[in-house]
Amino acid sequence: MSVKKQVSENSKKIEIFIDGRFDFSLHQHFRDAYANCTEKGQVFTLNLGATSYMDSSALGMILLLKDHAESHSGSVVITKPSESVNKILEIAQFHRLLTIEQ
Amino acid sequence: MTTFSEKRNIKLALVVDDSLMQCKVLSVLLKEEGYRVFTANDGARGVAMYIKYKPDLVLMDINMPIMNGYEAARKIKGLSQDNSLCPLIFITSMDTDQAFIESIDAGGDGILVRPFSPNVFKAKIKSIQRISDLYGQVKTLQQAQQKDAELAEQLMSGVIEARNFSRDRIGIIRQAAEIFSGDIQLTALAPNGDVNVMLGDFTGHGLRSSIGAIPLAETFRAMTKKGFSLFEIITQVNHQLYDLLPADLFLAAGFVSISNHNASMYGFNAGLPDGYLFSELGDVKYQLASSHPPLGVLPNLLPDSQLTVVSIAETDRMILISDGIVEARNEAGDMFEFERFERAAKKGVIEGDVCKDMLQAVNDFCKDMPQEDDISLIDIPCGGWEQLLVGSHDFESFPDKLLSDTSIKTPPAWHWQLSLSGKRLSVINPIPMAMSQINEIEGHADHWQSLYTILTELFINSLDHGVLGLSSDLKASADGFVEYFKEREHRLRNLDEGFVELQLSHHPVPNGGRVIIKIKDSGQGFDITKYYRDRELASPQKLKLSGRGIDLVEQLCDSLDYQNDGTVVEASYVWTS
Numbered sequence: 001m002s003v004k005k006q007v008s009e010n011s012k013k014i015e016i017f018i019d020g021r022f023d024f025s026l027h028q029h030f031r032d033a034y035a036n037c038t039e040k041g042q043v044f045t046l047n048l049g050a051t052s053y054m055d056s057s058a059l060g061m062i063l064l065l066k067d068h069a070e071s072h073s074g075s076v077v078i079t080k081p082s083e084s085v086n087k088i089l090e091i092a093q094f095h096r097l098l099t100i101e102q
Numbered sequence: 103m104t105t106f107s108e109k110r111n112i113k114l115a116l117v118v119d120d121s122l123m124q125c126k127v128l129s130v131l132l133k134e135e136g137y138r139v140f141t142a143n144d145g146a147r148g149v150a151m152y153i154k155y156k157p158d159l160v161l162m163d164i165n166m167p168i169m170n171g172y173e174a175a176r177k178i179k180g181l182s183q184d185n186s187l188c189p190l191i192f193i194t195s196m197d198t199d200q201a202f203i204e205s206i207d208a209g210g211d212g213i214l215v216r217p218f219s220p221n222v223f224k225a226k227i228k229s230i231q232r233i234s235d236l237y238g239q240v241k242t243l244q245q246a247q248q249k250d251a252e253l254a255e256q257l258m259s260g261v262i263e264a265r266n267f268s269r270d271r272i273g274i275i276r277q278a279a280e281i282f283s284g285d286i287q288l289t290a291l292a293p294n295g296d297v298n299v300m301l302g303d304f305t306g307h308g309l310r311s312s313i314g315a316i317p318l319a320e321t322f323r324a325m326t327k328k329g330f331s332l333f334e335i336i337t338q339v340n341h342q343l344y345d346l347l348p349a350d351l352f353l354a355a356g357f358v359s360i361s362n363h364n365a366s367m368y369g370f371n372a373g374l375p376d377g378y379l380f381s382e383l384g385d386v387k388y389q390l391a392s393s394h395p396p397l398g399v400l401p402n403l404l405p406d407s408q409l410t411v412v413s414i415a416e417t418d419r420m421i422l423i424s425d426g427i428v429e430a431r432n433e434a435g436d437m438f439e440f441e442r443f444e445r446a447a448k449k450g451v452i453e454g455d456v457c458k459d460m461l462q463a464v465n466d467f468c469k470d471m472p473q474e475d476d477i478s479l480i481d482i483p484c485g486g487w488e489q490l491l492v493g494s495h496d497f498e499s500f501p502d503k504l505l506s507d508t509s510i511k512t513p514p515a516w517h518w519q520l521s522l523s524g525k526r527l528s529v530i531n532p533i534p535m536a537m538s539q540i541n542e543i544e545g546h547a548d549h550w551q552s553l554y555t556i557l558t559e560l561f562i563n564s565l566d567h568g569v570l571g572l573s574s575d576l577k578a579s580a581d582g583f584v585e586y587f588k589e590r591e592h593r594l595r596n597l598d599e600g601f602v603e604l605q606l607s608h609h610p611v612p613n614g615g616r617v618i619i620k621i622k623d624s625g626q627g628f629d630i631t632k633y634y635r636d637r638e639l640a641s642p643q644k645l646k647l648s649g650r651g652i653d654l655v656e657q658l659c660d661s662l663d664y665q666n667d668g669t670v671v672e673a674s675y676v677w678t679s
Contacts, residue, residue, distance in 0.1 A: 056425075091373060093395045
C-alpha cells in the first residue's frame with residue numbers, strides 16, 4: 001500500500017508517507033490515515049520524500065487533511081518534497097497555506 | 103437497450119444439450135427456480151435460440167454435434183457485448199483441469215461438473231444470477247453517468263462557451279481527458295473596451311470537477327459587463343467558490359485584462375503554470391507566475407494580493423495554459439515541459455496560429471499515449487480592441503435639435519448621487535452602482551456602454567489627479583503606466599481623506615434622453631487653459647500615452663465643461679433609441 005502511517009508514542013505526532021503517485025486513487029487510504037486521529041493538538045507530518053508525482057486532487061486531499069487538523073487544534077507540515085513535487089506545491093502557492101520543510 | 107427478457111418479470115433460461123434427458127432434468131430444476139426455459143440440442147441451434155430470445159442465463163453442454171459448446175459459447179459471448187451480461191455455465195461430466203480452463207477461455211462464467219445434487223445446482227444458479235444482477239446495475243449506473251456527462255458537455259459548449267466574446271480573434275484549445283473537461287475558458291468585453299479573459303482548471307476532471315463552472319461563468323460575465331475591475335471580479339469569484347465548493351475542490355485560474363486604452367495588460371495567476379507574453383517575433387516578454395493559492399481555498403484573497411501590470415505592444419500575444427499541456431507524457435514517460443511549449447508557441451506566434459501549432463506539437467510528442475489530463479490554452483491578441491468600441495458608436499446620427507439646451511431647463515426625470523470619502527474611495531467602485539441605477543430605471547441598452555466609458559474616465563480622473571494628486575507626466579514613457587499604477591496603488595492604500603461626489607440626472611427628450619454627469623472632487627484642480635494649449639501644440643504623430651481618456655470622452659459627449667478651476671466637471675451625453 002502506498003500510504004503508510006507512523007504514530008509517535010504520546011500519539012501527538014502522526015507522520016503519513018506517500019509512496020509513488022499521489023493522486024485520486026489514494027483518496028480513501030489517505031483519508032483513513034488521519035480520520036480517526038481526533039486528539040487535540042496533533043501535528044500531522046506529510047512526508048513526500050518518496051512521492052514521484054502529485055496531481056490537483058492530491059492538493060485537494062492535503063486541504064482536507066488541513067481542515068481536519070485545524071478542526072482539532074492541530075497543524076500540518078509537509079516534508080521532503082522532491083523537485084517536481086515541490087514545483088506543483090509552488091505553483092499552487094501552498095507555502096502560503098501551510099509549512100513546507102525541504 | 104431493452105431486451106425481450108427485460109420487458110417481462112419472468113427470467114428466461116436457455117439449455118443447450120444434445121441429450122433430451124439432460125434438457126428435461128435441467129428444465130425442471132430451472133422452472134422450480136422461476137425460470138421460463140427454452141432448449142436446443144446442438145451448438146448452432148443454441149446460438150440461433152440465443153439471438154431469438156436473449157435469455158438471462160445459458161446452460162451449455164460441451165460435447166455436442168454440429169457445433170460444440172466452446173464454439174457456441176464464443177459466438178454467444180461475441181453477440182452479447184452490449185449491455186447485459188448473460189451468464190453462461192458449462193454443464194459437463196469432464197472433471198479435468200483442461201475442461202475447466204477451456205470453459206473459462208471460451209467465455210464461460212462458471213462450470214458445473216456432473217453429478218451434482220439439485221440443491222447444489224440451484225445454489226450455483228443463484229450465485230451466478232447475483233453477479234449478473236450486479237453487472238446490470240453497474241451498467242445502468244454507467245449509462246446514467248454517461249448521459250449526465252453528455253448533458254453537462256452540451257451545457258458547457260452550448261451555453262457557457264458559445265457566449266464567449268470574440269471567438270474569432272481569441273484562440274482556444276479545449277481538449278478534455280474525459281467527455282467533460284474540468285477546464286473552463288471565458289472571455290468577455292468590459293464596457294470600457296477592455297477584454298477580460300480567464301482560463302480555469304478545476305481540481306480533477308469529469309462531472310464532479312465542474313459543478314462550479316456555471317456560477318463561475320455567470321459571475322465573470324455579469325461583473326465584467328457591469329464594469330467591475332478585474333481584481334473585484336477575482337475577489338468575488340474566490341469568495342463564491344469558497345462558499346460553494348467542498349474543501350478539496352478548487353479552481354486554479356489565470357486572469358488577464360487587456361487594455362489598449364492604457365497599453366497595458368493586467369494579470370493575476372492563482373495556481374496555473376506561468377502565463378506568457380510573446381512579442382510578434384515569438385520572444386518571451388513577460389511570464390505571469392502564480393502568486394496566490396487556487397481560488398476557493400481561502401475565504402478571502404491573501405491581503406497582499408494585487409494585479410500585475412505589464413506594458414504591451416499591439417502586436418504582442420498573451421497565452422494562458424493549464425498544466426495538462428506541460429505535463430502531457432510520451433511513451434517513455436517524459437513530460438512535454440515548458441521548453442517544448444515555448445518552442446511551439448514561438449512557432450505559432452510567428453506563423454499566426456498558436457492553437458494549431460501547439461496541438462500539433464503535443465500530439466507529435468505524445469503519439470498514441472492516452473491523454474491523462476485536460477489540455478487547454480487561450481491565445482489573446484493584445485491589439486485591435488479599442489477600435490471596436492469607438493467604431494461601434496455612431497455619433498453622427500444624433501439629430502441637431504436634441505443637442506439644444508432646452509431639455510436641461512426642465513427638471514430631470516430622475517436624479518442620483520453618491521459621495522465617497524476617505525478610505526471608502528479606495529475600496530468602493532461607484533461606477534457599477536451608477537450603471538446599475540441607469541439600467542434599472544431606463545432599461546438595458548447598448549448605448550449605455552458609451553456612458554459607462556464617460557463615467558469611468560471622469561471618475562478616475564477626479565480620483566487620480568484630484569484626490570490622489572497623481573501627475574499624468576508619470577505616464578510619459580512606454581513603461582510609465584506600470585510605474586503610474588504602482589504609485590496609484592500605494593497612494594490608494596494610504597488614503598484617508600478627500601472625497602469624490604458623483605451626480606447623474608436624466609432628462610427625457612423625444613425618442614431618447616440626455617444624461618448630465620457632474621463629478622466634483624476635493625483636489626487642487628488644474629489649469630484647463632494650459633491643458634488645451636499643450637494639447638494643441640503636441641504633434642499628432644507623437645505617441646501619446648496620456649490624455650487619451652479625455653479625447654475619448656470628448657468624442658462621446660456632446661459637451662464637456664470644467665468648472666471651479668477644474669475641481670468640477672460636467673458632461674452631457676445624449677442618446678436616441
